[in-house]
Amino acid sequence: MSLAFIFFIKLILSWAIRIYSTILLLRIIMDWVFALARNWRPGNVIMSIYNVLYSLTQPPLRWLGRYIPPLRLGSVGLDFTPIVLWFILDVIAALLVY
Structure with a gap:
C-alpha cells in the first residue's frame, strides 16, 4: 500500500x-439543558435530534459505565463517562494524525 493511501485512511478515521x-x-449539552431547565419541554424536532444523538452515543457510554x-456527592451522582470517552476519542484522533 502506498503512503498516500494510508494517510488518506488515517485522515478519514480522524475526521470520523x-x-x-x-x-x-451536543448530547452532553442537551443533557445539561434538560437537567437544569426542568420546566422546559422541547418540541418534536429537538426531541428527534436528541433521540438520534442518544442512540449514537449511548452504547459506548453504557459500556464505559460498567x-x-x-461519583457520589451527597444525593447527587456525577457521571464522568462522557468526559472519559471524550478524552479517549481525542487521544485516538491525535495518534491517527501522527
Whole structure:
C-alpha cells in the first residue's frame, strides 16, 4: 500500500472520530439543558435530534459505565463517562494524525 493511501485512511478515521466527538458534545449539552431547565419541554424536532444523538452515543457510554461508577456527592451522582470517552476519542484522533 502506498503512503498516500494510508494517510488518506488515517485522515478519514480522524475526521470520523472528530465528528463523533462533536455528536457527544451536543448530547452532553442537551443533557445539561434538560437537567437544569426542568420546566422546559422541547418540541418534536429537538426531541428527534436528541433521540438520534442518544442512540449514537449511548452504547459506548453504557459500556464505559460498567467500569466507571458515578461519583457520589451527597444525593447527587456525577457521571464522568462522557468526559472519559471524550478524552479517549481525542487521544485516538491525535495518534491517527501522527
